[in-house]
Amino acid sequence: MNFYIERCGVPILALVAWMTCITPSLANSDASATRALLPHEKQLLDLAAAPGGTRVLVTLRTAVDTTGRAPLAEQSRRNAIADARTAFAADMSGSNVRLIRRYESFPIMLVNVDQPALQHILGLAYVGGVQSDRANRPQDNANDAVMDVPAAWAVGFSGADEVVAVLDTGVQESHPFLSSNGTATRTIAALEGCFSGAGGAIPGVSSLCPGGALSETGDPNGNLDGANCAIGGCDHGTHVAGIATGSGAYTNGNGENGVAVAANLMPLQVFSCNDPGTGTCTLESFDSDIIAALQWVHDRAVNSQYRIAAANLSLGVSGSHYTAYCDDAAPAYKAAIDTLRNADSIATVISAGNDAYTDGLDYPACISSAITVAATDNSDQVAAYTNTAPFVSMYAPGTDVYSSVPVSVYGVMGGTSMSAPQVAGGFAILQSKFGHQATVTQLLTLLQKTGKPISANGYTRPRIDVGAAVDDLFVDGFDG
Numbered sequence: 001m002n003f004y005i006e007r008c009g010v011p012i013l014a015l016v017a018w019m020t021c022i023t024p025s026l027a028n029s030d031a032s033a034t035r036a037l038l039p040h041e042k043q044l045l046d047l048a049a050a051p052g053g054t055r056v057l058v059t060l061r062t063a064v065d066t067t068g069r070a071p072l073a074e075q076s077r078r079n080a081i082a083d084a085r086t087a088f089a090a091d092m093s094g095s096n097v098r099l100i101r102r103y104e105s106f107p108i109m110l111v112n113v114d115q116p117a118l119q120h121i122l123g124l125a126y127v128g129g130v131q132s133d134r135a136n137r138p139q140d141n142a143n144d145a146v147m148d149v150p151a152a153w154a155v156g157f158s159g160a161d162e163v164v165a166v167l168d169t170g171v172q173e174s175h176p177f178l179s180s181n182g183t184a185t186r187t188i189a190a191l192e193g194c195f196s197g198a199g200g201a202i203p204g205v206s207s208l209c210p211g212g213a214l215s216e217t218g219d220p221n222g223n224l225d226g227a228n229c230a231i232g233g234c235d236h237g238t239h240v241a242g243i244a245t246g247s248g249a250y251t252n253g254n255g256e257n258g259v260a261v262a263a264n265l266m267p268l269q270v271f272s273c274n275d276p277g278t279g280t281c282t283l284e285s286f287d288s289d290i291i292a293a294l295q296w297v298h299d300r301a302v303n304s305q306y307r308i309a310a311a312n313l314s315l316g317v318s319g320s321h322y323t324a325y326c327d328d329a330a331p332a333y334k335a336a337i338d339t340l341r342n343a344d345s346i347a348t349v350i351s352a353g354n355d356a357y358t359d360g361l362d363y364p365a366c367i368s369s370a371i372t373v374a375a376t377d378n379s380d381q382v383a384a385y386t387n388t389a390p391f392v393s394m395y396a397p398g399t400d401v402y403s404s405v406p407v408s409v410y411g412v413m414g415g416t417s418m419s420a421p422q423v424a425g426g427f428a429i430l431q432s433k434f435g436h437q438a439t440v441t442q443l444l445t446l447l448q449k450t451g452k453p454i455s456a457n458g459y460t461r462p463r464i465d466v467g468a469a470v471d472d473l474f475v476d477g478f479d480g
Helices: 039-048 074-091 115-122 149-154 233-245 287-303 331-344 416-432 440-450 466-476
Strands: 002-007 010-015 054-060 097-103 108-113 127-132 135-138 162-168 193-195 205-207 215-217 264-269 272-274 282-286 307-313 315-322 347-351 361-363 371-376 394-397 401-405 409-413 452-456 459-463
Touching: 039 054, 039 115, 039 127, 054 074, 054 115, 054 287, 054 331, 097 287, 108 115, 108 331, 115 127, 127 331, 149 466, 162 233, 162 287, 162 416, 193 287, 233 264, 233 307, 233 401, 233 409, 233 416, 264 287, 282 287, 287 307, 287 331, 307 416, 315 347, 331 347, 347 416, 347 440, 371 416, 394 416, 416 440, 416 466, 440 459, 440 466
Parallel strands: 162 264, 162 307, 193 264, 307 347, 347 371, 371 394, 394 459
Antiparallel strands: 002 010, 054 108, 054 127, 097 108, 135 282, 135 315, 193 215, 205 272, 272 282, 315 361, 401 409, 452 459
8 A cells, every 4th residue: 555644744655554753642642532423424434335445535633723824824734734644644554545635734635445444533533524525516507786786896896906716617718708808818827727537536537637637737828718618517617707707898898797897717627527437428526626626725825926815616416405514524625614714814605506495505505614605586586496594604696697608608597506606706896905804704794794684484694785795894894
């Protein structure tokens, strides 16, 4: 068995035995108090009993909180995670565990395990949780005026100097709607990326990154601009990107706009081709690739001059139906989203899903630190298709939304996929006026306070109203 680990901060290749450099806080942590298994952990144990085992994302607790904000420096974050990973390697020595992917800035590893190995992992006191590597799909099923966005533009709130990351199916970056004047793209080449193929670990699943690579970042040639649109992948991502950041208010433009009309774009392709021998390619995005893209968002927030306001995830597992927060079932997502929210002031905005649930959300929208968005129509009626629940963050228009589609044309789509980027763009608009000094919690509180109350299914949640949020800032400032 080959496993890359770090010994005292230096990468080495360990063969068969896992060599260690264990911190005192973790050295004796392999004995855990017996606890009842969670339902999803029991299911994973059953899956791990199958020939070849199963893939799990393992989230580690560390000696310090690696999901929080400064003064924890990035190198300290990485050192703490490396120490935890090394301790894990020592504790699992001799077990049937294969490392597929590690995350340097998140306390997460993707591994393949058999049942005895998973049972041992679940008994380690410093393991914060495990989850399967699930496959997500796009959440498909004249609204700026509804949200009073023009009022924000009129007083200089436009998303300038902020970036919206779109984790989706790819984007036609040369689309005029995603430009500043019809030709000059607002995509930042140094920020874009592709994470696909689930680490090469699943038969029949292939990467849609250029050349079949499992990841590619910072491609100056536009790594998603047209190369993969032949299978229809770019339609959804291009439409979502246009809702968040599109602008047609230039000479000979179409006169329509998205939300954050001056924000820049960070397109991240996170979908793979799943063809189990049928000759038909199904677009699916695996959790491990999505989390790799979120780590790239964090990395660029730390190591570049760009200010990233939001990461938009218009995707999910249809039919998963969580009637309460799912943090215990998705600890890897929770760690990644917490890091972006607390350390980088980046909102992770996720569509609620389109199963018409009135009491629950799809995965991963059910994570407590995400900004979850359900859909209304332009008459402020809750959309018939939308999932919603008392713990949804807010509503936004999602029905018959007009935006960009390949190749350089426009079209209408509907679904909570279209609601989420309205809110991601709203975060960019508000952050642009505060030099990215506002916290996600401050902005979320403001948007919920000023949103229009929508009552349905026995509870009330706010529909985003960007103009009202801007007005409130001028009168009251932040509440805290």
